[in-house]
Amino acid sequence: MVTAITDRQQLAYIAGQAADARVNVEIETEGMTLNMGPQHPATHGTLRIVAKLDGEQVIEAAPIMGYMHRGYEKLTEVRSYPQVTTLINRIDWLGSFANEVPFILAAEKLMEVEAPPRAQWIRTVLFELSRISNVMLFLGDMGVQLGALTPVFFAFRDREHVLNQIESVTGGRFHPNFDRIGGLKDDLPKGWIEDTKAVMEKVRTFCDEMEDLIMGNEIFEARTRGIGVIPADVALSYGMSGANLRASGVDWDLRRDRPVGLAWDEVDWKVWTHPDGDSFARYWVRLQETREASRIVDQLLDGIPAGPIMAKVPRIIKVPAGEAYVATENPLGQMGYYVVSKGDLVPFRVKIRSASFNNISIVPWVMKGVYVPDVITILASLYFILGDIDR
Amino acid sequence: MSSSLLAIDLAYWQVTTIKVIIVLSFIPLSALILGYVFLLKMMSHMQSRLGPMEAGPHGVLQLVADGVKFIQKEDIFPDKADRFVFAIAPLVVVLSTFLLFVVVPAGPDIYVESLDTGIFFALAVSSLSVVGILMAGWASANKYSLMGGLRAAGQLIAYELPLVLAVVGVVIQAGTLNLQGIVAAQANGSMFGFDFLGNPFIITQFIGFAIFLIAVQAELTQTPFDMPVAESEIVGGYQVEYTGFRFLFFFIGEFGTAFAFAAIAATLFLGGWWLPGFDLDSNFLNVLGPLVLFAKVMLVAFFIFWFRFTYPRFREDQLQKFAWKFLIPLALLNIAATGILKVAF
Numbered sequence: 001m002v003t004a005i006t007d008r009q010q011l012a013y014i015a016g017q018a019a020d021a022r023v024n025v026e027i028e029t030e031g032m033t034l035n036m037g038p039q040h041p042a043t044h045g046t047l048r049i050v051a052k053l054d055g056e057q058v059i060e061a062a063p064i065m066g067y068m069h070r071g072y073e074k075l076t077e078v079r080s081y082p083q084v085t086t087l088i089n090r091i092d093w094l095g096s097f098a099n100e101v102p103f104i105l106a107a108e109k110l111m112e113v114e115a116p117p118r119a120q121w122i123r124t125v126l127f128e129l130s131r132i133s134n135v136m137l138f139l140g141d142m143g144v145q146l147g148a149l150t151p152v153f154f155a156f157r158d159r160e161h162v163l164n165q166i167e168s169v170t171g172g173r174f175h176p177n178f179d180r181i182g183g184l185k186d187d188l189p190k191g192w193i194e195d196t197k198a199v200m201e202k203v204r205t206f207c208d209e210m211e212d213l214i215m216g217n218e219i220f221e222a223r224t225r226g227i228g229v230i231p232a233d234v235a236l237s238y239g240m241s242g243a244n245l246r247a248s249g250v251d252w253d254l255r256r257d258r259p260v261g262l263a264w265d266e267v268d269w270k271v272w273t274h275p276d277g278d279s280f281a282r283y284w285v286r287l288q289e290t291r292e293a294s295r296i297v298d299q300l301l302d303g304i305p306a307g308p309i310m311a312k313v314p315r316i317i318k319v320p321a322g323e324a325y326v327a328t329e330n331p332l333g334q335m336g337y338y339v340v341s342k343g344d345l346v347p348f349r350v351k352i353r354s355a356s357f358n359n360i361s362i363v364p365w366v367m368k369g370v371y372v373p374d375v376i377t378i379l380a381s382l383y384f385i386l387g388d389i390d391r
Numbered sequence: 392m393s394s395s396l397l398a399i400d401l402a403y404w405q406v407t408t409i410k411v412i413i414v415l416s417f418i419p420l421s422a423l424i425l426g427y428v429f430l431l432k433m434m435s436h437m438q439s440r441l442g443p444m445e446a447g448p449h450g451v452l453q454l455v456a457d458g459v460k461f462i463q464k465e466d467i468f469p470d471k472a473d474r475f476v477f478a479i480a481p482l483v484v485v486l487s488t489f490l491l492f493v494v495v496p497a498g499p500d501i502y503v504e505s506l507d508t509g510i511f512f513a514l515a516v517s518s519l520s521v522v523g524i525l526m527a528g529w530a531s532a533n534k535y536s537l538m539g540g541l542r543a544a545g546q547l548i549a550y551e552l553p554l555v556l557a558v559v560g561v562v563i564q565a566g567t568l569n570l571q572g573i574v575a576a577q578a579n580g581s582m583f584g585f586d587f588l589g590n591p592f593i594i595t596q597f598i599g600f601a602i603f604l605i606a607v608q609a610e611l612t613q614t615p616f617d618m619p620v621a622e623s624e625i626v627g628g629y630q631v632e633y634t635g636f637r638f639l640f641f642f643i644g645e646f647g648t649a650f651a652f653a654a655i656a657a658t659l660f661l662g663g664w665w666l667p668g669f670d671l672d673s674n675f676l677n678v679l680g681p682l683v684l685f686a687k688v689m690l691v692a693f694f695i696f697w698f699r700f701t702y703p704r705f706r707e708d709q710l711q712k713f714a715w716k717f718l719i720p721l722a723l724l725n726i727a728a729t730g731i732l733k734v735a736f
Contacts, residue, residue, distance in 0.1 A: 034534055042623045056538070056707055145623045147614055147704025153438040219615050219703045372538070373706045376624045 031059065034372070038067050042145055042376045045386025049363070051375065058375060061367035063360055065389050072391045076350040081107050081181060081317050084347070088337075089175050091354060092388040095134035095331035097126045097166065100179040103350075105261050106326040106339040107181050110319045114261065119183040119309045124263040125196075125300050126166065126178070127328075128293045132203055133162040134331035135243075135290045138383045139210045142283055145380035146223050151213055158206040161199045168192060181317055183310035193301045200294040207291050215284065224280035228366050228378035231277055238365070239358040242333025244382060247285040248277035254329035262328075267299040279381035286383070318345055332356050332388055356388035410503050414492045418485065421650035422643040427454055428689070429696040430646075437700050464635030469532050472632070476530035481633070481640030483523030488644050490516035491651035496571050498664050498680030499672045509570040510562065513655055514555050517610060520648065521547040524612075524619065527641075528629035539628020542707060543612060543619030549714040550609035550616070556722035557602035560729040561592050561659045570655075574663035578671050593660040595732075598725045600660045602718055604691070607652045608698060609714070611645055615702040616710060649695055650688060657687035 037048035046067035052060040072091065076084050088103055089096035101123060108114065115123070140155025163173045168189055170176035178185050214220050230240070235248040245252055253271040255264040272288035274281035321343040327336030333355025340349040359382050367375055401409075431443040431453055446452040468474055494509040496502035506512050521544055528540015562568055565576035573592075580590025593600050609616035620628040630641055657663060664680030665671065676683075705713065 032534065041626060056542075143703060147617060147621060147623065148702060149614075150438045150700050153440055157439045213701070214703075217703060219705060222709055223703060223706060371706060371708070373618070373621065373624050373704070 036375070037064075042379055043386070044141075044384070047360075047384075047386055047389070049375065049379075051367070051372070053372065056372050058367050058370050058372065061364060061375065063363045065360075065386075067390065068386060069390045070387075073350055073352055076347055078346060080345045081319060081347065084350070085179055086175070086177050088352070089177060090387060091352065091391055092134070092330065092332055092335075092356070092385045093174055094137055094385055095130040096172075096174055097130040097170070097176045097178060098134075098328070098330045099335065100177070101127055101262070102260075102326045102328045102330075102335055103337045103339070104179045104181055105328070106324045106337045107317075107319055108261070109324040109326060110322050110339065110341055111181065111313070111317075112320075113182050113311050113313055115183045115311055116308050117263075117305045118187075118307045119311075120261060121263045121266075121300055121304045122169075122184055122188060122309065123179065125297055125304075126169065126176070127262065128297045128300070129162055129166050129196075131331040132290055132293050132297075133159050133166065135286050135293075136162065136203070136206065138286055139207075139214075139283070139290065142380050142383075143214050143220075145376050146220060148214065148217075148220075151210060154206065154209060154213075158202055161202055165192070165196050165199050168195075180310065182313035183308070187309050188304075193304070196301060197298060200298050203294045204291060207287055207294075210287060215280075215287065221280065223373070223377055224283065224381065225276075225278060227279045227370065227374050228381060229276070229278045230362060230366055234365065235277070235362070238362045240333070240362060241358065242329065242331075242355050243285045243289060244282055244333065244359050246271065246273045247281035249273055249275040254327060254334055258327070260326055260328060263300060264296070266303065267296055269296050269299075279377050282381040282383070316345070318343065319347070327353065330355060332383065332385060333359055352391055354388045354391060356384035356386075360384050360389060414489060414503060417492060418488055418647040419643050422646035423454060425646045425650055425692055425696075426642075427451075429692060433693070433696060434700055458639075461635050461639045466636065467632070467634045469632050471532040473530040473532070476526050477632075478637070480523050480527035480530060481637050481644065483526060484520045484644040485640055485647070487516055487519035487523065488647040488651055490519065491648065491655070494570055495651065495654045495658060496574065496664065497684050498677040499674075500677050501664075501680060502571065505569060505571050508568050510558055510568050510573070510655070510659070513570075514551070514558065517554075517648070517652075518547065518551050520610075520644065523644075524629050527633070528619075531629065531632040533632055535625040535627070535631050536629050538625050539619045539621075539631070542625075543629060545707070546609055546612070546616060546618060546710060549711055550606045550718075553602050553714060553718035553722050554606035554610065556719060556726060557599040557606060558659060559722075559726050560596045560599040563726070563729050563733055564592060564595065570658050570663070573659060574665050575671055577662045578665040591660065591662040596660060596725070596729070598721065599729075600656070602722050602725070603656055603660070604694060605718065607649075607656065608695060609710075610652065611649050611695070613645075613649075613695065614699045615705050617704055618707060618710065621704055649692060653688040653691040653695060654684060656691045657684060661687045661691070663687070 032053045034051045034053050035048060036051060037043045038046040043049070048064040048067070050062050050064060051058050072087055075087055079087065084103060085100045089099045091099045136155050136159045140152035143151035166176060167173045169186070169192060170178035230248050232248045232250050235245050236250060251271060251273050256271055259265045269292050272285050272292065274285050319341040321341055323338065323340040325336055325338040327334050334353070335355055336353040338351040339347050342348040366378055370378065431450060434440065435443040443453050444450040446456050468477060491513055493503045494506055494513050496505065524543040525540045528536045528543065561573060565573040567573060567576065577591050612619045620630055630638060633641060664676060664684040666676065666679055666683045669676050
């Protein structure tokens with residue numbers, strides 16, 4: 001499968017090099033190694049990209065990660081199941097509630113508990129809210145990486161409303177720690193549903209603004225169209241997921257294809273894909289997904305069933321021996337927890353599969369022969385959170 | 392005129408010293424005005440930013456706070472920097488701004504120097520900033536700085552050409568290179584038979600005006616042509632190693648040049664200091680002229696900064712293509728059309 005990939009960019013680059021070499025033997029320049037990062041404004045954290053340059057063209061780029069490795073998989077082995085959620089919502093810190101869900105679902109699967117319908121619906125609403133708050137930042141940040149400063153201020157301004165809604169339910173803006181095995185910590189506060197609907201309206205307005213301000217801009221199109229093209233087969237072979245995969249034309253969304261204990265299949269929504277696989281497609285897909293997520297939230301809010309928010313679970317949670325893998329479609333892509341239990345208070349082993357790690361493993365492949373500014377475009381469009389790479 | 396100031400006879404060196412001091416003090420003043428009105432006020436309203444509104448009523452003290460911040464910073468030289476070149480580079484950039492201001496007239500008798508080759512001189516000295524930027528980029532001993540400096544050199548040289556060619560149309564129409572002469576030519580023209588309205592060249596030279604504004608953006612290394620300082624790619628480019636006061640010099644150079652170019656654009660295309668309804672050499676215009684010119688400068692600067700806040704950044708190759716394949720042919724066409732029309736009418 002992997003050998004069948006036609007490495008088009010690389011071949012084109014080599015051909016170009018050969019042609020250049022024939023003409024400009026005397027003015028051939030020395031290669032330059034440029035370290036981008038670990039502290040670089042475009043890497044959103046401590047990612048380092050070692051790029052070998054010929055002038056402004058990248059010959060080779062390798063991401064070097066691990067500067068902020070936090071050992072989460074190991075730390076979970078000394079924490080009881082309820083305590084683990086306080087840790088894991090820090091993995092992707094911009095969509096933190098969404099991180100908690102797959103682990104809780106895996107634990108519930110092992111315990112053979114199911115959260116009551118009301119809890120599931122509220123979970124789904126919060127999941128989508130954290131998706132919106134996460135992707136809104138991307139929509140503004142992409143502009144910054146390309147040199148337009150205004151969108152990110154709009155993004156921060158409007159994202160505040162979404163975070164306020166998350167905060168008024170969970171008490172936390174960044175680290176809600178709200179999910180429990182068997183349900184949720186609390187019920188929704190009064191008037192929350194109406195407020196959230198008003199906020200969803202604002203989110204859609206924000207998406208319209210971004211469409212006008214960024215996607216309608218000729219320079220943005222010139223900078224992103226055809227830049228960092230990832231064909232579907234390459235994307236699949238590198239294990240990419242989420243909007244990055246859908247932007248390569250692969251119609252794959254775990255919310256629809258493998259629904260797990262949440263309420264997505266109760267409402268009417270659509271998976272957006274784009275055939276181009278370039279940076280523009282990745283922006284476009286995420287913009288559509290944000291709109292779609294606000295529609296999902298609106299529909300879910302209309303139909304939240306009444307009832308309890310906690311199932312009957314023992315006060316001291318002991319998970320029966322066994323193993324379970326649950327993955328959900330997180331804001332950045334597929335996030336899965338493989339939990340092995342030996343019947344103790346603590347997990348025996350937890351393997352975390354987070355989206356960003358796989359999504360940026362494409363970097364060495366996609367960055368051959370691009371220009372230095374394109375490195376930034378591609379990094380921005382792949383949209384990773386450093387915490388999601390270094391766990 | 393050159394030896395008398397306010398009807399007092401002075402020696403040449405005294406007049407020159409006074410002129411130098413006035414222009415030197417005007418550079419930071421113009422940078423402050425543009426920085427306050429556009430960089431802080433207009434930007435914070437456009438971008439919904441709250442920060443620049445906090446210091447003082449409606450944020451009027453923000454620039455003072457920024458100034459204090461810049462002054463108290465440590466003056467750092469990188470280890471392997473070429474110290475002399477590193478230190479002098481910001482001064483070279485500001486020098487180019489200084490020389491630009493020399494030829495801009497603000498009234499019938501208010502000017503530093505009325506050169507017969509005025510606009511030619513202005514365009515020539517504006518390219519001095521390239522040298523300063525290259526010096527800064529090279530002397531910093533930093534790869535980002537070097538890339539920024541080289542990008543700046545490529546960009547500024549490429550955009551000199553459309554800048555010059557955009558002005559040629561005006562020069563053909565006015566029949567002089569002298570900026571005072573260009574103002575007079577616009578004041579004495581007539582529009583639709585109304586003599587008192589004058590004929591600001593923007594009406595006939597709108598293509599030239601557009602090209603001039605675009606090229607000015609590139610000369611100022613501003614968005615969408617801010618590749619040399621692209622903070623998300625090369626972390627500030629040639630400025631990356633500069634701290635405190637030396638960085639402030641680049642900042643003043645950039646905004647002072649923006650003011651100077653806006654003034655030149657206002658003079659070339661909008662009629663300069665001349666106000667319809669006045670005689671060209673009436674003494675009123677010595678008082679009103681600077682205000683009229685200032686209003687026109689702010690109008691042009693508004694456009695310059697509007698682009699800055701709205702657009703993403705071009706890439707190196709796209710930028711060169713835009714200059715060579717689009718702007719320069721367009722400017723040449725404009726010159727040809729102007730020449731034909733000038734001969735025909």
